[in-house]
Amino acid sequence: MPSINQARIAILATDGFEQSELVQPLEKLKAAGATVEVISIKSGEIKGWDKTDWGDSVPVDKLVSDVTVNDYDALVLPGGQINPDKLRADETAVKFVHDFYNTKKTLAAICHGPWLLVEAGVIKDRDVTSYKSIKTDIVNAGGRWHDEEVVTDQALITSRNPNDLPAFIAKIIEEVEEGRHEKREAA
Template sequence: MTKVMILATDGFEQSELMKPRDNLNKAGIETTVVSLESGEIKGWDQKDWGKSVKVDMTVDEANADDFDALLLPGGQMNPDILRMNDDAVQLVKDFADAGKPIAAICHGPWLLAEADIIDGKTVTSWPSIRTDLMNAGADVVDREVVQDGNLITSRNPDDIPAFSKALIEKLGAKVNGELESA
């Protein structure tokens, strides 16, 4: 079975974790939520705290070798916290070094910049971090979904269906039914 690691912590944009996860699961892809601490992480739902998600394993227990791809949801707080954690950044580097797909949406590409894997790559993101991505050497465009090698990036919750479809197809699976959106 195809396995995708979802790397997130408190403050993830709720729709950007839950909807792609649901879409992947509907396509027969197993998802595992990895975070900094065990227990649960709390989502951010537009303007206030949202639902919590169970953490399946912590970053110090996780190994990129055990997964086929990495999903990085956005939210302003989530990737900002993760990029300050050496183990989380190393996981992103490990997926990149292995040539495995990495899908990042909204503020999620901050982790790609922190892992120093976007120099010379074409990506997209939430508008407020585009300068950071350009400063890390990326060619930043404003499109629903961008694929460059093993990287898949999208801008915001409205892009979730295209983002999910790109990752599902990259993994060689088939989209089953209508894709969940924000």
Template structure:
């Protein structure tokens, strides 16, 4: 992992996030020196999904109403089937994600989280990967889907599944260290 001391990262999630897809990036990014906040729709705690059943709760650091994309250098979107499906119908969440992208900041999405990239229009014309069950959704949204562990495209970092988190976190820290990514039109 690259040293990203002094960088600030938001992890946007709600109930039903895949446990490892929030906890591993949170731990690794903090270990690399970043200040990381869990952002959610409501204050308190959000409960994860751990493979086949409900997992552990994670403390919410800020609500969407309290968080501003301007305060962060990067955004991480954990997957799980439930979490991105609940977030993609929340306009505040979609606006939050789009604000990172339009400001040329790093956006990382894991497993099912590229659904949020589809919903915000970010996927269109971009190289990315995702969990195989949403491949068609990504392609139908104009995404250039690849069957790879991790795909990076001008500050957009995506990964297939929880088994790819080591590579995902390494690439994410590299992109965060590089800073803003001026994006060519897709």
């Protein structure tokens, strides 16, 4: 089992990410000792959305097109309405999520982040949660939706909204330390 302080974690996001859903995992996972990188479909900085208006910018460490799934022990997908909608329209981002899922390593999505799981075709027959407004999208893609703060299905972690961040981040750390989930079926 890898220790969290040896883990390499990617956060995949672009403009319009929900501020707290990127910043809190970034800060807490780094504080736990993990190496955390923000990867994106654009270089430079990406701008957050903070509840009702634009938030702060975050520097991008690497482009998703320049990394491989083997570079990381976990992948985190923050929500916000704009961010996952832009990412699910980008073939490279969707392929990265799909390929990462197939590594059987920890994959975590919060709020609207599961839209990427739907687009990547990895949600079918999985227990998940999300922001309530995309429940129908999850169900139509074959996922089993639950109204719980954190739902884990063989290292696939999902949460509903920013209020769930403490449980979401704690579960990421726990699942990273458990390692790969070899029983998880590929998509």
